[in-house]
Structures are given as C-alpha cells and as structure tokens.
Amino acid sequence: MTKETEIVCPPEQHNDEATLKQLAASALNIPLKNINALKILKRSIDARGRKVLYRMQVRVFVQEELKPEVFTVNYPNVQFGRPVIIVGAGPAGLFAALQCVELGLKPVVIERGKDVKQRRRDLANINKQGLVNPESNYCFGEGGAGTYSDGKLYTRSTKRGDVNQVLKMFVAHGADEDILVDARPHIGTNKLPQIITAMRETVLNAGGEILFDTKVTELLVEFGKIKGVKTASGEKMTADAVILATGHSARDVFEMLHRQNILIEAKPFALGVRIEHPQEIIDRAQYHCDVRGPYLPPSYYSLVEQVDDRGVFSFCMCPGGIIAPCATEPDEIVVNGWSPSKRNNPYANSGTVVQINLEDIPGSDTDPFKMLNFQKEIERAAFVAGGGNLVAPAQRMVDFVQNRLSNDLPANSYLPGTKSIELKNVLPQRVNERLRKALPVFGKKMKGYYTNEAILVGVESRTSSPVKIPRDRETLQHPQVAGLFPCGEGAGYAGGIISAAIDGINCVLAAKKILS
Numbered sequence: 001m002t003k004e005t006e007i008v009c010p011p012e013q014h015n016d017e018a019t020l021k022q023l024a025a026s027a028l029n030i031p032l033k034n035i036n037a038l039k040i041l042k043r044s045i046d047a048r049g050r051k052v053l054y055r056m057q058v059r060v061f062v063q064e065e066l067k068p069e070v071f072t073v074n075y076p077n078v079q080f081g082r083p084v085i086i087v088g089a090g091p092a093g094l095f096a097a098l099q100c101v102e103l104g105l106k107p108v109v110i111e112r113g114k115d116v117k118q119r120r121r122d123l124a125n126i127n128k129q130g131l132v133n134p135e136s137n138y139c140f141g142e143g144g145a146g147t148y149s150d151g152k153l154y155t156r157s158t159k160r161g162d163v164n165q166v167l168k169m170f171v172a173h174g175a176d177e178d179i180l181v182d183a184r185p186h187i188g189t190n191k192l193p194q195i196i197t198a199m200r201e202t203v204l205n206a207g208g209e210i211l212f213d214t215k216v217t218e219l220l221v222e223f224g225k226i227k228g229v230k231t232a233s234g235e236k237m238t239a240d241a242v243i244l245a246t247g248h249s250a251r252d253v254f255e256m257l258h259r260q261n262i263l264i265e266a267k268p269f270a271l272g273v274r275i276e277h278p279q280e281i282i283d284r285a286q287y288h289c290d291v292r293g294p295y296l297p298p299s300y301y302s303l304v305e306q307v308d309d310r311g312v313f314s315f316c317m318c319p320g321g322i323i324a325p326c327a328t329e330p331d332e333i334v335v336n337g338w339s340p341s342k343r344n345n346p347y348a349n350s351g352t353v354v355q356i357n358l359e360d361i362p363g364s365d366t367d368p369f370k371m372l373n374f375q376k377e378i379e380r381a382a383f384v385a386g387g388g389n390l391v392a393p394a395q396r397m398v399d400f401v402q403n404r405l406s407n408d409l410p411a412n413s414y415l416p417g418t419k420s421i422e423l424k425n426v427l428p429q430r431v432n433e434r435l436r437k438a439l440p441v442f443g444k445k446m447k448g449y450y451t452n453e454a455i456l457v458g459v460e461s462r463t464s465s466p467v468k469i470p471r472d473r474e475t476l477q478h479p480q481v482a483g484l485f486p487c488g489e490g491a492g493y494a495g496g497i498i499s500a501a502i503d504g505i506n507c508v509l510a511a512k513k514i515l516s
C-alpha cells in the first residue's frame with residue numbers, strides 16, 4: 001500500500017533518508033519498520049519564518065516495494081512519414097520535432113545557426129572580443145535561446161499543457177530527476193548542451209532531419225495554403241505543414257512575412273535593465289542569516305510593484321549567475337542572464353523591467369513594426385552609450401535612483417565590460433522614472449536589496465516578442481495561410497522554455513489533424 005503525506009525538516013536533514021522515513025512514520029502514525037521506501041513528489045524551501053525549512057510531499061511505500069520509474073523514449077521510424085517542416089530548433093522547434101516522431105510524422109528541422117558544440121566558439125567571440133555573429137549567438141543556434149540559458153523550468157501558466165510531459169522528456173534526455181519534484185526546477189547552462197544533443201540524436205535516429213546553417217528566407221504559399229519553404233541558398237523544400245518557431249529575435253522573419261503580405265501585428269513587451277547584487281546580500285535577506293548554510297541553494301527573489309498604472313517586475317532571476325550579452329546584431333546591446341547548474345557564481349541577477357504598451361509609443365498601432373523599431377532604437381542607443389565592443393552602459397543602484405553618475409562601478413559578471421553612464425540617457429523616460437520609483441520600494445520589501453553595491457546594466461529588451469503572428473485559437477493556423485503554424489515565443493505564444501516546448505507540442509497535435 002502507498003500513502004501520501006507532507007514532511008518538514010531543517011535543510012541539513014533533507015537528504016537523509018533515515019530521518020525522512022522517521023518523519024513520515026510519525027506524520028502517518030505508522031511503525032517505522034513498515035516503511036520500505038519514500039518517493040519525493042514535490043520539494044520546496046520555506047523561508048517565510050526565521051528558520052528556513054524544506055517542505056516535501058512524499059509517497060510512502062508501506063510494506064510495498066518502490067519500483068523505479070524508467071525514463072526512456074521508444075519511437076517509431078518516421079523516415080517515410082508525412083513531412084512537417086519546423087523552422088527553428090529552439091525549445092518550441094525541438095519539442096515539436098519530438099512530438100512529430102511520437103505521432104509518426106517526419107520532422108524536417110531547419111535551423112539558421114550551428115549545432116551546440118560549434119556555437120560555443122561564437123559565444124566565446126562575443127564574450128572575449130565583443131564580436132556578434134548574426135547567425136550564431138546566444139539566441140540563434142541549436143536549442144535556440146534556451147541552450148545557453150539558465151534552464152529554469154517553471155512557467156507561470158499551467159493552463160497551456162502538460163508541464164510534466166516536458167519535464168519527463170528532459171529527464172529522458174539526461175536531465176536530473178530532481179527537476180520533476182523541485183518547486184523551482186533548474187538545469188543550468190553547463191548541462192543543457194548535452195541534453196539538446198541527446199534530443200537531436202533521438203530525432204535523427206528515428207529518421208527525422210535536422211539542417212544547421214540553413215536559413216528560411218521565404219514561405220512557399222499557393223492559393224492560401226502553405227506548400228513549403230525556400231532557404232537562403234535557393235533550395236525549396238515542400239510540406240503541407242510548416243511550424244514557424246523562429247523566436248523573438250528573428251527580425252528578418254517578421255520582415256519576410258510582411259513582405260509576403262502575411263499578417264503580423266505589433267505587440268506590447270517589457271523593457272528595463274539587468275540588476276546584479278552580490279549573491280550573499282540576497283541570501284542574507286531571504287534566509288535571514290549572516291552566511292548561507294551549506295545545505296541551502298543560493299536564494300532567489302521575485303519582486304513586483306505597480307508604479308503609475310504599470311507593472312515593474314523582476315524577471316528571469318538567476319541566483320549564482322552571469323549577465324550575458326544576447327545581441328543578435330553587432331551594433332546593439334541586449335542583456336539577459338544565465339547560471340551554471342551549481343549556481344556557484346558570486347552574483348545574483350535578474351531582469352527588472354517595465355511593461356510597455358502600444359499606446360506608449362508614438363505612431364499607428366496598425367504598424368506591425370512599431371514596437372520592434374522602438375526596441376531596436378533603445379538597443380542601439382545602449383550600444384553607442386557603451387562605446388562599442390558590446391561594453392554595456394551601467395550605473396550603481398542608488399546613484400541611478402538619485403540621478404547621479406556613478407564614480408566607479410562594482411565588480412560584476414558581464415564579461416565584455418561595463419561603462420559608467422547615467423542610464424536615463426538610454427532608457428525611455430517612462431521606464432526610467434518607474435524604475436527609479438520601484439527600486440526603493442523593492443528595498444523595503446527585501447532587506448539589503450536597495451544598495452549601491454548593486455549594479456544596473458542596460459538594456460534588458462528581449463523579454464518577449466514585440467511582434468505577434470496571429471493564429472486561429474482552435475486550429476493554431478495562420479488566418480491567411482492554411483498549414484502555417486506560428487509557434488513559440490517569437491509568434492507571441494510562449495514566454496520561456498517550458499511554455500515554448502508546450503506550444504511546439506500543441507502545434508504538432510494541430511498539424512496532425514490537417515495531415516491525416
């Protein structure tokens with residue numbers, strides 16, 4: 001027989017099976033000797049009180065053996081299946097490919113960037129020399145923006161689909177089983193590339209195709225129906241279903257659609273800065289201690305405040321992380337963050353952004369490029385302010401709020417370098433003023449947060465897509481082009497790895513209906 005219960009223990013005991021069994025025995029009021037095994041179902045850290053605790057929901061095996069779950073994928077050969085063209089090998093594209101195979105369809109994945117291994121060299125050039133390859137960078141290449149990311153695997157929305165299905169697929173391809181139980185699962189930049197490689201192998205072994213260094217430059221459409229795609233080399237590939245999962249940074253894809261008279265729309269997004277603190281400040285605040293104990297992970301935070309009718313919020317928080325240069329063109333600055341699996345860097349960073357709506361920006365709302373052009377303008381201004389080579393404009397936190405140039409900047413994790421400037425010269429006033437008001441309030445919510453030891457690095461501008469590619473709510477097809485499935489973050493239907501993966505799966509389920 002099995003029973004479920006919650007157990008609570010101090011951090012130093014959370015990995016001690018004997019203690020956990022004892023706690024479960026007393027919670028269920030059964031003899032300890034009757035418990036054969038425990039399976040943790042959910043695990044979280046409760047830091048609300050003075051004492052930090054681990055909370056676990058466990059399944060208790062009473063006089064019954066625990067049979068370990070095996071996570072493998074066993075797929076049919078789809079070499080001769082109906083082809084589905086998937087443009088983009090980010091989380092949306094990769095999970096779409098895996099779902100195709102599961103349904104007996106043949107995925108043909110077309111990716112403009114390089115495979116994960118070759119991509120590394122281009123990332124080194126970005127970090128060490130400030131050189132951006134527009135086809136291979138933190139956003140473009142195998143695994144998309146998700147590969148060299150933090151790999152946080154939680155989503156605010158669970159309505160979109162089966163989060164567990166996605167997590168289990170990560171485990172089947174090498175992720176630690178902890179991601180299935182942790183309240184805030186995380187993989188880490190160092191582990192993601194092997195997992196993405198394993199996913200590629202699953203697709204190829206099943207008879208799917210993946211093409212790197214291949215950019216889609218035209219959609220082939222006849223009488224309102226998709227017929228395939230054309231690539232930069234002029235090659236044409238045919239299929240009755242095309243999943244367009246090109247991410248929020250493929251500006252040329254939005255231009256391609258517009259050129260082909262395929263409807264796209266301007267979309268609100270959020271803009272701001274990346275804020276970095278020494279991790280120990282965040283630990284002290286969250287764990288109410290002088291020094292974080294060895295059994296606790298580097299702590300995170302999530303902050304939000306309504307300022308002048310707009311949300312100002314922290315986003316993509318990376319404990320023990322690094323601020324990454326995520327531009328896709330050589331003359332722009334875009335920052336984001338990542339962390340290794342151990343989260344053992346001495347800094348904590350998060351995007352801290354302000355929502356920007358269509359009415360905030362001058363020009364007609366029917367101009368699909370209105371928000372994208374505004375985003376581009378800010379990124380270029382940041383580049384100019386930094387002085388080139390991806391040096392990012394930056395300011396200390398209190399100096400920023402008090403409108404004062406920082407005399408110097410604290411040591412930080414952004415490798416191409418930072419330059420002290422007044423960020424108000426780069427940020428739009430509506431963003432600047434709301435951030436100035438929000439940061440001291442965040443400081444009241446979290447002790448130690450509001451400090452000149454923290455640095456603001458500009459600009460965090462690729463929080464979500466500034467363009468939406470419309471689609472029918474039921475069929476997920478573009479209203480003007482049957483068989484075209486706008487998918488993932490770039491089209492406006494996802495906001496992270498998990499939601500992009502789920503959207504990829506959903507698009508294939510919808511494609512299957514028109515192909516059978």
Ligand code: FAD
Nearest residue numbers: 088090092112144145149150151152216247488489496497
């Ligand atoms: P993308 O991942 O952007 O993939 C799109 C792919 O399409 C790219 O590989 C691109 O090269 C390809 N492509 C574009 N145009 C073409 C074309 N014309 N032809 C062929 N291929 C093309 N999210 C989280 O949930 N957790 C995190 O911890 C996290 N951390 C992040 C850290 C960083 C540094 C970055 C940059 C992002 C992070 N994100 C995180 C966001 C997450 O990575 C994205 O939400 C997710 O990758 C979106 O998936 P996608 O498949 O829709 O698009």
